[in-house]
Amino acid sequence: GENVEQHPSTLSVQEGDSAVIKCTYSDSASNYFPWYKQELGKRPQLIIDIRSNVGEKKDQRIAVTLNKTAKHFSLHITETQPEDSAVYFCAASGTASKLTFGTGTRLQVTL
Amino acid sequence: DADVTQTPRNRITKTGKRIMLECSQTKGHDRMYWYRQDPGLGLRLIYYSFDVKDINKGEISDGYSVSRQAQAKFSLSLESAIPNQTALYFCATSDSRGRTDTQYFGPGTRLTVL
Numbered sequence: 001g002e003n004v005e006q007h008p009s010t011l012s013v014q015e016g017d018s019a020v021i022k023c024t025y026s027d028s029a030s031n032y033f034p035w036y037k038q039e040l041g042k043r044p045q046l047i048i049d050i051r052s053n054v055g056e057k058k059d060q061r062i063a064v065t066l067n068k069t070a071k072h073f074s075l076h077i078t079e080t081q082p083e084d085s086a087v088y089f090c091a092a093s094g095t096a097s098k099l100t101f102g103t104g105t106r107l108q109v110t111l
Numbered sequence: 112d113a114d115v116t117q118t119p120r121n122r123i124t125k126t127g128k129r130i131m132l133e134c135s136q137t138k139g140h141d142r143m144y145w146y147r148q149d150p151g152l153g154l155r156l157i158y159y160s161f162d163v164k165d166i167n168k169g170e171i172s173d174g175y176s177v178s179r180q181a182q183a184k185f186s187l188s189l190e191s192a193i194p195n196q197t198a199l200y201f202c203a204t205s206d207s208r209g210r211t212d213t214q215y216f217g218p219g220t221r222l223t224v225l
Contacts, residue, residue, distance in 0.1 A: 045216070098169070101153045
């Protein structure tokens, strides 16, 4: 089955700096890669996603890049703000239409 | 997302007890999922259902069972709860007619097994 690895497990940045979270996947048939944000005590919520026919997607301060050859994808957050502090999960989905999640990255944005 | 609800939100039970967690959705989605979340382990799939007559095991189904009573309802049962089933449980839904496999999560049920 699919295996998704996510790094780093914790990330601390100063407000205004950029943050990058990286994930790798094992199943070359995976074709959908969402990112979820989970604030403390809340449910995971989709913040951005990308399909395998696209190399990059941007939505305001967040962007996701995908390298299918290397089987890795990354989340980029620019101009970080305190409200970006949360746990971020990457995931991958292939022919079985199931999501396999990474283990999460706890992002702390300090003032 | 208020369209996916879970009951109860918190539950404390004792080892050996049978408990049921319930999930309901008003999104009209055909696919439903149960996950458990443990610190440092992310979200792990327990069971999933692509329609009312379809039930599939996920990566950690041992000790759990499910029932899809209707398209909108998917319940998770622990036949004989044990302490290592203490976790945060999430239900999620997705739409097979959608452009992607985006899943929408319920608010979660925090389960403690003593």
